[in-house]
Amino acid sequence: MIFIRTFIIPLIVLLTLTDMVFFRFLMHLSHGMNMKIYFWILILAIEFYSYQAFRTLHQSSRGLAIYIAFHLLLYGTLIYFQISTSSGFSSSNFKKTIILLSLVIVPKIFLAIALVLEDLFRIGLYLTQQLQSNSVEKNISGRRKAVSWLAIGIASIPFLGVLHGIFIGKYNYHIIRKKIKIKNLPSEFEGFKITQISDFHAGSFDNLKKVEYGIDLITETNPDVLVFTGDMVNNYYKEVEPILPILKKLNAKEGMFSVLGNHDYGDYGKLTEAEKKESIQGLQNFQREMGFLPLNNEMKSIEKNGKKLNIIGVENWGNADYFPKKGDLKKATQAVQEDDINILLSHDPSHFDHDLPGHDNVIQFEKMLHLTLSGHTHGMQFGIEIPGLIRWSPVKYRYHNWAGWYEKNGRQLYVNRGFGYLAFPGRVGIWPEITVLELTKA
Structure with a gap:
């Protein structure tokens, strides 16, 4: 003993x-x-x-x-x-x-x-x-x-x-700005600004004044495009109702686009299949009221002087068995042309690696995905980040692409740390994030 x-x-x-x-x-x-x-x-x-x-x-x-x-x-x-x-x-x-x-x-x-x-x-x-x-x-x-x-x-x-x-920490919003260098970026899109938000988890909010403050910060970024990369609710679409008037303040010059995250399908409660279907439809109707265009394995092109920047949105695709695998990249990119600039919205960052050649689960895509925008991890809402010195969270042992910017084989990924919070009603060291990405020629 x-x-x-x-x-x-x-x-x-x-x-x-x-x-x-x-x-x-x-x-x-x-x-x-x-x-x-x-x-x-x-x-x-x-x-x-x-x-x-x-x-x-x-x-x-x-x-x-x-x-x-x-x-x-x-x-x-x-x-x-x-x-x-x-x-x-x-x-x-x-x-x-x-x-x-x-x-x-x-x-x-x-x-x-x-x-x-x-x-x-x-x-x-x-x-x-x-x-x-x-x-x-x-x-x-x-x-x-x-x-x-x-x-x-x-x-x-x-x-x-x-x-x-x-x-305090759960509403300690941080705006993170980064320049994204893209080879052969057309001059028409030099300085093009994308604001990314993700993971609201609206059912968790307990202070609407703080939420409104965060939304005001988003609108002040004055983006060309605003994108939302999934998990607007915890489980059911009516969680959005209390903050719907606040979210209607969001706007962007060239449009706002959204995709679904794993929580948006209603799989984590006691919903029937009919209720899940109703919830997805209700949620995307709410998003349209806010001004978002939901992209369900779809693409929207922004054209300037004949040059195109494609916003490609896929449904959730996670590499674990318990996450939905509804993302269909092949369907979403049917109209992509050779010289287009392609921005992919995909909630789960594990999708980034599984699109690369050499993986058994690869979703075949011959053309370049210049930038993938994801969320999902929240940085586990717990960790240590000192810019230039250390960035650590226990979630790194589950997702090696868990927060911030990554590059692999010429493709870039940015993982947003999330606007809201889930389960633990707080954030320690990993703050809620509003991301401002500026495109520039490499």
Whole structure:
């Protein structure tokens, strides 16, 4: 038992929390196992370390009893919220569950990492002592109070970060501007400005004044074209109704275009097939009221002096089995001509790689897609971004193209971090984004 507690558990927790290779392996296995089981195993491992830290600092039986009672009440509440949660990501109990988990578990992850590192140091010290002495009476040193206090101090930082993300970060809109260099770009489209927005998740909004502020920022970019790259709702089209008057303020000189994301199909609630169909139609009718032209595997050309810039929109195409694969690029590009400039709107950035030659799932397309615009990942709404220094989020282990600009084989991709939020009602380090892309000749 001592061996398991001091050797095996620290190793498993460290691998689970910090090693990307093992993390990817777990993600691969998760397609064939119950994710809830994995989730609760991870929670138990984290709580194991949290309890160790508390026990080191407060050894009285009364203090330990209070600690245990609090956590029994906490997890009892979480289980109650899970059982009583109605359909969809917008329910009150679902939001409460995510808030509680974020405030309690996220800080403990950092606490666990600190204590795992201490355990590895203790194990190393123990093994060194064994090699240097013939005595078998050596024991692993006890956990030090100073390290537990340090771990709690480290854990307080993400706790405050989560609070900031819930109350401030989710509406901390950032405008990101980038020049997109395109070889042989006609002079007619030099300086052509595309504003991209994505992932509203309208059912999650709880402050319409903040939303209106974000919409005003979008209109102030004064784009030639405004594009929306999917997930306007969480599950049902009527989520848009409260913000419809605000969204009608959107405009662009040469038109506004939209595509559907995985959440726009109504697959995440208890909708019948008829209700799903009604929701898709209702959503796209709302988008037309806003001034958007929905592109369902379709293309719209913008022509200047005989030169064309094509806005190509496909329905959702995700590389996971649980995401819709309705995108039909071949159908959408039937009218593309050889010298056209082609901008693809496709919600899921995994579509970008699967269009490239050499993939089994390649959607054949002989002509150049100069720029693909996607969303979907939200940057997981959690991470660290310091321009020019670091850009990290756990979502990178699921999507290697997860935020910002990418280039491959002469094709470019931009992944918008999303305007809204889903599940966790906040953003920590990955802020809501309005993207302004300016085309220029390479």
